[in-house]
Amino acid sequence: MVQKSKKPPSAAKIEAPVAPKRRGRPRAYEPDVALGKALDLFRRDGFAATSLDDLSAATGMNRPSLYGAFGDKRELYIKSYQRYRDDARAAMVDIFRADAPLRERLERIYRIALDIYLSGESGPRGCFTVMTAASEAVSDPDIRAMVLEGLTELDKAFGICFRHAKERGELPDGADPASLAHLASATIHTIAIRARARVPRGELEAIVKGAVDVMCRAK
Amino acid sequence: MVQKSKKPPSAAKIEAPVAPKRRGRPRAYEPDVALGKALDLFRRDGFAATSLDDLSAATGMNRPSLYGAFGDKRELYIKSYQRYRDDARAAMVDIFRADAPLRERLERIYRIALDIYLSGESGPRGCFTVMTAASEAVSDPDIRAMVLEGLTELDKAFGICFRHAKERGELPDGADPASLAHLASATIHTIAIRARARVPRGELEAIVKGAVDVMCRAK
DNA sequence: ACTTTTTTGTACCATTTCGCATTAAATTCC
DNA sequence: GGAATTTAATGCGAAATGGTACAAAAAAGT
Numbered sequence: 001m002v003q004k005s006k007k008p009p010s011a012a013k014i015e016a017p018v019a020p021k022r023r024g025r026p027r028a029y030e031p032d033v034a035l036g037k038a039l040d041l042f043r044r045d046g047f048a049a050t051s052l053d054d055l056s057a058a059t060g061m062n063r064p065s066l067y068g069a070f071g072d073k074r075e076l077y078i079k080s081y082q083r084y085r086d087d088a089r090a091a092m093v094d095i096f097r098a099d100a101p102l103r104e105r106l107e108r109i110y111r112i113a114l115d116i117y118l119s120g121e122s123g124p125r126g127c128f129t130v131m132t133a134a135s136e137a138v139s140d141p142d143i144r145a146m147v148l149e150g151l152t153e154l155d156k157a158f159g160i161c162f163r164h165a166k167e168r169g170e171l172p173d174g175a176d177p178a179s180l181a182h183l184a185s186a187t188i189h190t191i192a193i194r195a196r197a198r199v200p201r202g203e204l205e206a207i208v209k210g211a212v213d214v215m216c217r218a219k
Numbered sequence: 220m221v222q223k224s225k226k227p228p229s230a231a232k233i234e235a236p237v238a239p240k241r242r243g244r245p246r247a248y249e250p251d252v253a254l255g256k257a258l259d260l261f262r263r264d265g266f267a268a269t270s271l272d273d274l275s276a277a278t279g280m281n282r283p284s285l286y287g288a289f290g291d292k293r294e295l296y297i298k299s300y301q302r303y304r305d306d307a308r309a310a311m312v313d314i315f316r317a318d319a320p321l322r323e324r325l326e327r328i329y330r331i332a333l334d335i336y337l338s339g340e341s342g343p344r345g346c347f348t349v350m351t352a353a354s355e356a357v358s359d360p361d362i363r364a365m366v367l368e369g370l371t372e373l374d375k376a377f378g379i380c381f382r383h384a385k386e387r388g389e390l391p392d393g394a395d396p397a398s399l400a401h402l403a404s405a406t407i408h409t410i411a412i413r414a415r416a417r418v419p420r421g422e423l424e425a426i427v428k429g430a431v432d433v434m435c436r437a438k
Numbered sequence: 439a440c441t442t443t444t445t446t447g448t449a450c451c452a453t454t455t456c457g458c459a460t461t462a463a464a465t466t467c468c
Numbered sequence: 469g470g471a472a473t474t475t476a477a478t479g480c481g482a483a484a485t486g487g488t489a490c491a492a493a494a495a496a497g498t
Contacts, residue, residue: 025494046354048268065447
């Protein structure tokens with residue numbers, strides 16, 4: 001397998017420290033940006049509707065190079081999804097860790113989520129997990145495992161938020177952090193779906209605001 | 220267009236009243252059950268991954284018959300989705316109309332939803348809207364319109380529920396029916412997604428229970 | 439300069455895909 | 469029984485698909 005000077009899989013902004021001194025013909029592409037392009041395509045069209053020709057055109061790599069660098073189509077899909085999850089996690093982890101009031105933390109999380117779901121030149125891109133990975137999850141055990149992992153990861157992160165808030169007295173005693181966490185995740189999911197149907201950002205923000213209100217005052 | 224004695228598009232259980240007296244060779248299939256099979260396939264695999272051969276095999280109709288009866292692949296997809304929505308609406312409309320306490324109505328709705336999402340021989344089938352239609356919605360305006368319609372229809376139905384409950388004093392004065400409706404829809408959506416990842420029914424029911432608790436006690 | 443190594447680029451193959459043209463079958467009307 | 473009409477069945481064809489073989493190219497090592 002070709003796996004030598006593997007750069008950090010996500011960030012993609014670190015200059016090659018010195019001369020990598022690779023032996024053969026140098027690559028005409030940067031694996032990280034290529035994977036980003038592939039990710040965009042898969043996210044927009046799903047697995048089946050994205051052809052290797054599309055991927056080749058978008059990444060600038062011809063098919064044999066694609067194959068050599070990332071494996072076959074399914075492997076490329078999985079790597080794209082992995083990359084997506086890494087990026088999404090990186091964008092949210094600071095906020096989840098931050099020591100701020102519950103409402104503020106939720107608002108910031110949802111703002112990030114909306115940014116992720118609504119960006120994209122050819123329309124809103126939605127959430128990879130919700131839109132295409134969940135569809136593949138029925139038939140593909142590996143993808144299913146990743147989806148499950150992503151779902152529970154989000155549940156847990158929200159769960160910590162709410163438990164923390166409850167300890168601080170920001171929530172009434174009767175509040176159940178686990179249920180609230182599921183509702184918070186559900187709000188993420190509903191937003192992802194609606195974004196895909198081109199519901200404008202303002203409406204999505206209104207939905208978020210209403211949900212946050214309920215979750216913060218929850219008894 | 221071939222559109223003469225169009226039977227009721229959904230129910231499919233009404234015996235042909237008398238002799239329909241069709242002129243040529245009789246059909247070897249029943250359009251309604253064939254559409255049901257097509258629906259199953261599209262729902263499981265999505266638009267792109269479902270081939271006309273698959274559809275032909277599942278419906279028992281060969282391709283030209285399929286084409287003649289339902290139009291091309293996209294039209295068949297749209298008709299399948301329409302059928303799905305009709306069925307889902309039919310399964311829920313009674314409960315939405317029923318005059319029962321809020322909690323009971325919600326519980327019944329979610330039970331139906333779980334039945335729909337979890338049935339299927341080759342794994343849980345999830346929700347057509349959430350799983351495949353929302354993906355097509357970005358690029359296909361017609362499908363997008365249907366998805367939007369479905370989303371707002373559900374929001375509205377839940378909205379009526381909560382407004383009704385509030386009038387009856389089942390909810391505190393500060394409760395906002397619209398926000399609660401969005402949360403109720405979001406719970407539908409999160410369940411559909413998790414079902415697709417094969418989360419067992421027990422867990423989904425627990426999530427529903429927690430959500431219903433929050434929504435019923437909501438201030 | 440020559441070999442080695444790694445990547446690129448072209449071309450190809452087998453298969454699948456969608457859609458349709460054409461022929462054969464089954465039924466009603468005359 | 470024969471014409472008309474509607475459907476079924478076979479199969480074709482052009483295009484697209486995923487994947488790969490093979491030679492040319494570009495770099496480093498010797």
